[in-house]
Amino acid sequence: MTTATVTGTGGRRVAGRRRSVLSDRAYRGGLAACVLLFVALVGWFVVAIVIQARPAFSTLGFSWIFQKTWDPTHNHFGLLPAILGTLETTAIAMVLAVPIGLGTALSLAYLIPVRLRPPLSTAVELLAAVPSVVYGLWGLIALAPIWRSTVEPFLSSVLGWTSLFNGPNSGNGLLLAGCILFVMVLPTMVAISRDVLAVVPVEQVEGAMALGATRWQTLRKVVLRDARTGILGAFTLATGRALGETVAVALVIGNSPYLAHSLKSTAVTIPALIVNSFGEATGTFRSALFGAALVLLVIGMVVNSVARLLVRRTARTGVASVAVA
Amino acid sequence: MVVRSLTAAGAVAVLGIGLTACSSSSSTTTTTAPPGGSLSGGNSSYLSADLKAPAGTLLAAGSTFVQPFFNSAFYSYTGKNPGLKVNYQGVGSGTGITDFQSGTVDFAASDVPMSASDLAKVPASSGPVVQIPDILGGVSISYDLPGVTKQLKFDAPTLAGIFDGSIKTWNASQIKALNPGVSLPSNAITPEVRADSSGTTYIFTDYLTTAAPSVWTLGAAKTIAWPSTAVQTPKNSGVAASIKSTPYSIGYVELDYAIANHFTYAAIKNAAGSFVTPSPATVAADADQKPTISPTNFSIVNEPGTASYPIAGYSWAILLEHQTSATIGAQVVKLLDWTTHTGGGQDLAASLYYVALPPAIQNQNRTELLTVTGPNGAALLTK
Numbered sequence: 017m018t019t020a021t022v023t024g025t026g027g028r029r030v031a032g033r034r035r036s037v038l039s040d041r042a043y044r045g046g047l048a049a050c051v052l053l054f055v056a057l058v059g060w061f062v063v064a065i066v067i068q069a070r071p072a073f074s075t076l077g078f079s080w081i082f083q084k085t086w087d088p089t090h091n092h093f094g095l096l097p098a099i100l101g102t103l104e105t106t107a108i109a110m111v112l113a114v115p116i117g118l119g120t121a122l123s124l125a126y127l128i129p130v131r132l133r134p135p136l137s138t139a140v141e142l143l144a145a146v147p148s149v150v151y152g153l154w155g156l157i158a159l160a161p162i163w164r165s166t167v168e169p170f171l172s173s174v175l176g177w178t179s180l181f182n183g184p185n186s187g188n189g190l191l192l193a194g195c196i197l198f199v200m201v202l203p204t205m206v207a208i209s210r211d212v213l214a215v216v217p218v219e220q221v222e223g224a225m226a227l228g229a230t231r232w233q234t235l236r237k238v239v240l241r242d243a244r245t246g247i248l249g250a251f252t253l254a255t256g257r258a259l260g261e262t263v264a265v266a267l268v269i270g271n272s273p274y275l276a277h278s279l280k281s282t283a284v285t286i287p288a289l290i291v292n293s294f295g296e297a298t299g300t301f302r303s304a305l306f307g308a309a310l311v312l313l314v315i316g317m318v319v320n321s322v323a324r325l326l327v328r329r330t331a332r333t334g335v336a337s338v339a340v341a
Numbered sequence: 342m343v344v345r346s347l348t349a350a351g352a353v354a355v356l357g358i359g360l361t362a363c364s365s366s367s368s369t370t371t372t373t374a375p376p377g378g379s380l381s382g383g384n385s386s387y388l389s390a391d392l393k394a395p396a397g398t399l400l401a402a403g404s405t406f407v408q409p410f411f412n413s414a415f416y417s418y419t420g421k422n423p424g425l426k427v428n429y430q431g432v433g434s435g436t437g438i439t440d441f442q443s444g445t446v447d448f449a450a451s452d453v454p455m456s457a458s459d460l461a462k463v464p465a466s467s468g469p470v471v472q473i474p475d476i477l478g479g480v481s482i483s484y485d486l487p488g489v490t491k492q493l494k495f496d497a498p499t500l501a502g503i504f505d506g507s508i509k510t511w512n513a514s515q516i517k518a519l520n521p522g523v524s525l526p527s528n529a530i531t532p533e534v535r536a537d538s539s540g541t542t543y544i545f546t547d548y549l550t551t552a553a554p555s556v557w558t559l560g561a562a563k564t565i566a567w568p569s570t571a572v573q574t575p576k577n578s579g580v581a582a583s584i585k586s587t588p589y590s591i592g593y594v595e596l597d598y599a600i601a602n603h604f605t606y607a608a609i610k611n612a613a614g615s616f617v618t619p620s621p622a623t624v625a626a627d628a629d630q631k632p633t634i635s636p637t638n639f640s641i642v643n644e645p646g647t648a649s650y651p652i653a654g655y656s657w658a659i660l661l662e663h664q665t666s667a668t669i670g671a672q673v674v675k676l677l678d679w680t681t682h683t684g685g686g687q688d689l690a691a692s693l694y695y696v697a698l699p700p701a702i703q704n705q706n707r708t709e710l711l712t713v714t715g716p717n718g719a720a721l722l723t724k
Contacts, residue, residue, distance in 0.1 A: 087566035156579070160586050184529055187587060188572050271536035271573035282572055288536075292575050295433025296538030296563055 062313070069310050072303035080304070081311060086273035086284075088293065093304040095311060097273045101190065101283035102315065104276065105265060106258040108194025109201055113254055116198075117205030118247065122235055124206070125213040137210065144203035152267035155196040160187035160268065167191075168280050182278040186270065191279045193269040197261055201254035208253065212246025213239055248327045252320050259316050262287035286312045378632050378701030384684060386724045387707065391679035395668045396424025399676065403430075403437020403450035405576075406540050406595065407656040410476050410695050411450065414686035418679055425672060434540060434563075441659055448660040448673050450475060452540020453563065454636035455659060468663035471713055472636040473706040474655035475681050477696040479596035479624035480544050481606040482652075483581070486511065487588050488526065492618065494519045496610035497552030497643070497651075503591060504532050504549070505559060506568030511589060519610075526589070533584050533592030536573035538563040544654035545593040548642040552612070552651065593652075596624065597694030611651040612643045621696045623650035632701035655698075660713065667715035674710045674722045681706045 072080075076093060083094030120140070124133055164187035171191075172181040216239045224234040240247070270282025271292060286308050297305055401411075408431035415427040432440070434451035441449035442462045454472045463470055482495060495503075499515045502508035508515055512525040535542045542563055549557035559565050567573060574583040577595050581602060584592045596619050599606050608616040617623050627649035631641050634655070643651040658677050664670025680686035687697040698706070710722045 085566075088564055089560065089562045089566065153582075156574070156582055157586055160583075164587070186531070186572065188574075188583070266536065266575050267579060271575070272567070272569050272571060274569040282569070284573075292537040292573075293564070296435030298435055298439060 065306055065310050065313070068306035069303055072300055072307040075300055076304070081307070084275060086289070088297070088301045088304075091300065093301070093307075094273075095286070095304075095308055097275050098284050098286045098289045098308065099311065099315070100275065101269070102259060102285040102287070102312065104190050104279075104283065105193045105197055105269070105285055106255060106319075108191065108279070109197035109258045110251070110255060112195070112198040113201050113205045113258075114251065117202055117250070117254070118209055118240075120202075120206045121209035121213055122239070124210045126235065126239070137207075140203050140206045140210075143199075144207065148200065148261060148264040149267075151196055151200050152264035155192055155264065155268040156188075159196070160192060163187050163192050163195075172280075180279050183280050186280055186282055188268055188270040189280050189282045190269065190276055193265045193283075193285070194279075196264050196268055197258045200261060200264060201258050204254045204257060205250050208250035209243070209247050212243040212250070216242045244327060244330070248323060251323055255319055255323070256316055259312065259319065260287055262291045266291055286315075378699065378704065380683060380700045381704045381707070383724060384682060384703075384707075387722070388679055388682060388684045390723050391675040391685065392418075392422050394422055394425050394672045394675040397668055397672060398426040398428060399447045399669065399672050400445075401427065401429045401437075401448045401450065402432050402440045402446045403659075404434045404452050404540060404656055405431040406452050406478065407450050407476055409597075410686075410690065410693055411680070413689050413693060414680045415676070417689060418676060418686065425676070427676065433538070435538060438659070447669055448658055448677065451657050451659060452654070453543050454639055454657045457637075467661055469661075470659060471662045471709050472657050472659050473677065473681060473709050474634065474639075474698055474702055475658040475677070476656050476687075476690060477624060477628050477698055478544075478654065478656065479619045479621075479627075479650055479696065480541055480548075480593050480652040480654075481596045481599040481604065481619045482591065482609060483584055483594045483599050483604040483606045484591040485584055485588055485605070486526070486591075489523060491520075491523050492605075493523065493607045494610065494616045495607050497549055498556045500609075501549045501553040501557035503530055504534070504567070504571070505557065506532070506570045509570075528589040531587055531590040532567070532571040533580050533587065533590045534565070534567050534571045534573050535577075535580055535593075536575045539577075540654070540656065541577060541593060541595055544642065545652060547640055547654070548652045551640065552643040596621075600694045609651055611647070611649050612645050613647045613649070615647045617648065617650045619650045619652070621691060621694070623648055624653045624696045625699065627651060627653045628655075628696070628702070629699050632699065633705065634702065653696075655702075662713055664713060664715050664721060667717070667721070670713065670715045671721045674713050678707060678710050678722055 072093070080093045081095045081099070083092070084096050085092040085094040086097060124137055124140075128136065164185045168181070168185035168187070168191065172185070175181055220238050220242060221234055224238045229237065265285050266288035269284060269288060271284045271288055272282035273284045273289070276283040290305050290308055293301070294305055408429065411429050415429060419425050419427060434453065437446070437449040438451055438455055438459055440446045442459070444464070444467065455470065460470055482500065484493065486493070495516075496519060499508065499519060502515060508530065510527055510529055512527045517525060540563060542565060543561060546557070546559065546565055547561040550561040559567075572583060572587070572590070574580050577598050580592050581594050581598055581604070584590050584594070584604070594604060599619075606619060608618045611617050626646055627644045628641050630644035630646050630649060634641065636657070639655060641653055641655065658681070660673050660677065664673065678685075681698060682703050683697060683700070687703070690697040707722070711720050713721055715721050
């Protein structure tokens with residue numbers, strides 16, 4: 017139904033501009049078919065998950081999503097620890113990835129000597145192609161001992177007062193999983209941001225400079241502001257990858273389905289929970305895992321909507337401040 | 342008419358299974374049976390007949406524990422019997438059972454035999470199910486304890502305390518009492534366990550439930566509600582890697598894997614009170630103590646005998662008793678008969694650090710496979 021309106025509007029617009037010729041019509045039909053196929057695939061995907069998840073919701077209601085106990089053997093499917101674990105690891109990854117990713121992208125687009133840009137850009141894109149299981153094994157075998165012996169004790173001594181780093185140094189856990197995710201989403205963040213930063217019109221940059229803005233002021237007030245929507249796109253894709261990353265997280269997070277009391281605690285995420293349990297799950301357990309997948313889908317949508325809202329709001333205040341100035 | 346005669350035969354077969362189950366439980370109480378037993382006559386003529394299976398492709402799925410053994414055994418079998426191809430998918434025991442119930446595979450493999458509720462989900466028209474052990478394996482207690490070179494000793498109550506989180510440090514009094522003369526550090530213990538559902542977890546917790554029932558309260562299952570102190574990693578190789586990279590950790594790892602990767606593992610106190618190091622020989626000694634097993638009475642943990650390593654278990658192959666295709670049926674029984682006997686697939690066990698099935702179990706497997714019939718009601722396994 018929604019697809020019909022979409023093609024309808026598109027059709028009217030094209031038809032209104034000029035008489036359509038045969039090739040135009042074929043082109044339009046082809047595009048409509050693409051959209052229809054896309055919508056059908058997404059719809060099919062969501063419907064399939066909903067159908068598989070339904071038994072869990074009909075036997076357990078909805079409260080299990082917010083309960084704390086995950087013990088499939090005794091039919092407790094509390095999803096809260098996994099939901100929080102997913103949000104926490106993603107938050108750690110994005111808190112690191114947004115500033116560092118944007119900084120790298122700005123450097124690649126404006127600061128680094130032109131001759132050095134292509135090899136560095138290629139290196140970033142290569143990182144995006146590394147399979148996630150390789151990141152996971154790297155984390156488990158190489159990083160976990162360093163996190164346990166050096167990184168976690170250091171953070172505890174410097175930031176211990178925040179009580180975010182209480183408890184023993186475990187190596188595996190939220191912090192390491194978040195850091196692995198940071199490395200994994202960084203290429204996405206950098207590659208897309210660099211592309212949108214690079215297409216900011218030269219006239220605007222030069223104009224700002226001509227008005228006496230420093231390089232930093234130009235980057236901050238003109239380039240970053242102009243590329244805002246594109247950067248949001250980078251953020252959305254990177255967040256999506258962090259929320260949904262499965263194997264790498266399962267290898268380093270400790271998969272302990274309890275509420276984490278510190279960033280050093282072992283925890284679990286929804287994708288890790290699903291990949292660990294799915295092969296052997298039957299009945300309500302299996303259905304609850306599909307329910308968990310549905311919850312993850314909703315989390316992804318909520319996070320992206322919030323990000324979109326924030327950007328829209330900053331856009332408005334941005335315009336306002338310019339007007340006032 | 343065909344359906345009716347099938348269900349009649351099914352009822353008879355169910356009775357038959359019931360009878361063997363009864364006789365097995367009575368025979369375990371008598372300890373006079375010779376451990377292990379010996380292979381029944383005619384083994385070699387069965388094995389040479391096995392290698393004349395009809396041409397075609399078999400599809401099977403299930404346990405990842407047995408997969409390396411199956412890959413090796415099936416490769417060897419199909420090399421000697423070139424018309425046949427076997428496609429075994431290591432998708433996990435649970436998925437293997439689901440596939441078997443829906444009839445999408447010709448046979449399945451599971452680390453724990455199908456339970457009564459699993460069997461109830463097999464369509465009644467399919468008839469009864471035959472389950473036979475296909476390989477034997479042990480579970481090692483591996484650890485990384487810097488500064489300690491002497492092999493540690495554990496008993497079931499101590500292991501139960503370590504894995505339920507009540508024993509927290511390496512110098513706890515229970516561990517000290519079992520290891521006099523070893524200077525144990527005061528570091529916290531990190532228990533390393535499986536994050537995914539696993540037959541290895543089942544065997545280990547079955548042992549704790551059997552040998553330390555008053556201490557271990559988390560049950561025997563393929564997934565356990567581990568305490569929050571436990572680090573959970575997926576797959577055997579994941580737990581192994583995590584133990585290796587975590588000082589002061591301890592976990593349970595399949596013995597074949599622990600031996601192949603030169604892990605440090607503990608000696609475990611058995612039912613006879615002696616501390617036994619895991620090895621193919623001590624696992625076999627444990628299995629030999631129980632010459633008759635069935636899908637409902639399959640646990641071989643904590644068996645008597647001074648040489649028995651107490652944490653061991655079988656992996657199981659699952660097939661239908663009434664095969665609807667004479668060709669596929671013959672392929673399945675011949676392949677599984679060859680795979681589960683000495684002179685056939687069991688000869689490959691040792692090189693892969695698995696343990697070969699005791700002769701008594703091999704004989705029992707042949708008896709079971711001889712009950713499998715084709716559409717015309719005739720046995721498919723031939724000499």
